[in-house]
Amino acid sequence: MAFDSLSAFLMMGKHGVYVWSAYGFSALALIWLVWNTLSTRQKTRNILRKRFVRSQTR
Amino acid sequence: MRWVWFHKLASPKWFYSWSNFWALPVFCFGCLCLAIGLVWGLAFAPEDYQQGNSFRIIYIHVPVAMLAQSCYLALGVASFVFLVWQMKMAPIFIKAMAPIGAVMALIALVSGAIWGKPTWGTWWVWDARLTSVLVLFFLYMGIIALQSALDDLVLANKAAAVISVVGLINLPIIKYSVVLLETLHQGPTFTLTKKPEMPPEMWLPLLCAVIGLYSFVAGLVLWRMQSEILMREHRSSWVKQEVMENGL
Amino acid sequence: MTYFSFVRAEFLVLWRRKQDVLNALLFFVIVVVLFPIGIDSSSEFLTPAASGIIWCATVLAVLMAVDSLFKEDYRDGSLEQLVVCGLSLPLLILLKVIAQWLAVILPLLVIMPLLGEMLYLSSASLWALMVTLLVGSPSLFFMGVIGAALTVSIKQGAILVMLLILPFYLPVIIFSTLAVKAAQAGLPYSGFLAMLLAMSLLSLVLSPFMTAIAVKASVN
Amino acid sequence: MTYFSFVRAEFLVLWRRKQDVLNALLFFVIVVVLFPIGIDSSSEFLTPAASGIIWCATVLAVLMAVDSLFKEDYRDGSLEQLVVCGLSLPLLILLKVIAQWLAVILPLLVIMPLLGEMLYLSSASLWALMVTLLVGSPSLFFMGVIGAALTVSIKQGAILVMLLILPFYLPVIIFSTLAVKAAQAGLPYSGFLAMLLAMSLLSLVLSPFMTAIAVKASVN
Amino acid sequence: MHSFASLTVSDLWIERAERDLCKGLSFSVQSGDVVRILGENGAGKSSLLKVIVGILSPLQGQIVYSGEDVTVDRRFLQQDVIYLGHSSGIKPQLTVIENLRWYCPDASPSALHEVLESLELIDHIDVPVKKLSAGQARRVALSRLWLGKKTLWLLDEPFASLDVRGVELLEACIRQHASVGGLVLLTTHQDLPSLSTRDVALLS
């Protein structure tokens, strides 16, 4: 462990803002990417399912 | 036959079931590796004697910057394959890859800019590396914009492939040309020929994060390609079976 | 249709629109003039910036010209006809681009000395600038048509073309302004010229084929 | 057709083309980036030139947007329909321009801080720049549409519009850059803003009528 | 039911590309009339319709609509007209239903659906018009006729690119409009004997 305490870890010397904002942004972007991927996956399936059901009932 | 796997890859159905098996493990392995690398780098790696703790941004910055470039390379190669051999999977790959690459370039830009403030004293400088990543981001956005502007599938496939191949040829030229502008950014850490100059407890977590992010992106690409395959092959019976019978 | 009648029709259309050629020139001049007015008109600012300003304006003018290259042909259906006429599409495209290049760049070179004077450019660097324009601008056209062909079926495509193509123009701009800067400092600049020439030739060879693929995909 | 359904259709078309709005933004950014790369990337050059560069890029983006405002409507015949629908043509034009202004300028204001940072602009002058954009850009649009309406029936009109309209834009550019320079020097700049506002209001009042005349003359 | 309307054109001269068209044409039509304008290619049929609706100005002559002289200011006429030119005035990026809502904001959803049903466009209701075939796009433009409540219809070759069924539908619609007091001026090169109550011939 390079830090003595949790608060020191959060402060990162005097660079806490920079480090955590960089990581925060990166995390948000990566999470968005994952969410977007999974939701398109789900959406495609739903669209296709609806389409198949419709073509069956006709 | 040595080329059987290649021909199999070209078959959407085979690819779908193959990726169905691999996507989740690859993605999970990527998440795990990335998490280990980041926690290790953030909490355990020693402080840099020059930059202090701000250097810890490296553990996200470098993997992401590497991915931004690798994604484009993959995109360009796939486009070339498509234009020459008309391989059906290639445009699906391009469609899946472009947004990921764009996000990677964006994170590289943002994390780099944030890192620049404490080390260089400014968010942005017009330096070779930075500028070429910015251009890379524009290239990605161009491909995405083109694909979304063209609602004709055949045209969109060809168009994205053409523009990424041209980009592939041009990327080295762009890189070379911006190098002629002055530079602030440091050189590569990992090279094949030399040992890294950093101590191992600094670069090991970095390596871990890099491998993790590659794997993470691979998983995502497989998933994205799956959605695209389903949409494009919707008239074939296996898609119908897949969608109607398998839950997720 | 033969290659010859195609070229004749191209030049006829250009001739019918000679006003447009003049307009492109004036547009170029106005963009160049925008800078002294909008930013700073002292020679300390203008002399070093001149070649960059002129190249930026050229790039914009080329993009505007290139964007409309296939648009009209697409709309009136003559692009379809080019695809199905049985002649080699890449060759037709090459001819078309060359005609357009002549119509846009030659007049621009003619008024360059004037602009150079207005931007306080020394005659040595003016020469360098003109040579870079002559050698570098073909690559602008050849790269630009790829984008133009890709977006021909999109109504409001001008901006998309610029978005797609401008990143590719950066090296050309950089090499050219470096060449002019070298000339200004009295250094040799043939290396940069060689780079520009190489890019022009490369794009001349590759672009017609890429563009043909794009055109074929666009008419449907 | 009613005013309401007209506005709804306008926004629908804009929404269908939301990608275009993003593209316009990216185009703007790329044009701005052209300058540091093509001319000089040192802060001694960029800081004083920033406001001029951004205004020049804005002017180009506005001209591109304005040029295509009536083009498509002309081509598919819906401009004819606007003329003969019995509603007030100037009012329809006003609504159309406002919709377009919202779609182009608002996103631009949002990314302005980023660009300011990249061009090493101080935060005081960044604010001044944004205010001049907000106050001055309506006049760009209102003057631009007159030109766009005049040239709507000409195929390759983009360049002609620019040519017609750019001279009228010069005062706007000059006042804006003066305002930003004053802000950079810590001087008051509300006088310039008042001028910009006056120009915007004047053009808002006059332009729809002029444009209506031009549109009527163009459809035939 | 429309209130009584009439259109009188007297001594009309139109100049187009330095040629005189119409050359003193005069005619008068009123509620219930379906008038076919006849003439060769280039005789000036489209130009005549454009002059009546106010897109072009005549060189000379007078146009009176329902007792009001609209030669100079065409607004009174424009409030009561549907004009369909060679180009259809449909936005290709918008879907079929969006285009209709644009032109006929007051029409109820059920009315819209009914019309699209009868025009066989109901399957394409959410397709952008640029992805329709020529005849389908024409049908979208024509659907205004079923929905709008205007008296005077000026139709320039409305039957172009319609199939047999489409022509039948449109004929029926035009006849129905005339029977409730509407007034239709149209140009066509097709031979539709039972359609028009009156012809106006343009010589060239």
Add this chain to the structure above:
Amino acid sequence: MHSFASLTVSDLWIERAERDLCKGLSFSVQSGDVVRILGENGAGKSSLLKVIVGILSPLQGQIVYSGEDVTVDRRFLQQDVIYLGHSSGIKPQLTVIENLRWYCPDASPSALHEVLESLELIDHIDVPVKKLSAGQARRVALSRLWLGKKTLWLLDEPFASLDVRGVELLEACIRQHASVGGLVLLTTHQDLPSLSTRDVALLS
């Protein structure tokens, strides 16, 4: 006199906007045939012509022209074809005569004049096409048929916006072409009983 030519289309499927068109269409035509493609609006007539000439690619099927399989590479066919789509492929800035010279550089001036004379365009020979009426512009596009020496004609609604005289002229021209060994595929919604030797029906 054209040498013997034949066109065979077998098991053709076309995909357009996620809908299947043609659905396994097969037909075969040869020199001397005038074939009318019938179908409702949106049946896929224009798409079929575009596939044959190579503007679109089929989903599945085979196209053979004069014994050569052109499904993948349409060049052999393209050297021998005149295709006229919904839009006419005429440059509006160029004058009538310039447009003709563009398409038919080998035609002698006297041949050009003769054709323009018979199409009643001779007065407009130096007028830019954008200043012509719809039917006149159509005639300019069609004049290629009189001048070109190609065997296979693919015509998409060639009679649109032509007046009675124009229709007659074009009909005669098509019949003449077939009689010297030409091969004509056309779509039309008009009822021209004596024109075609054979019909191909597209179901939708």
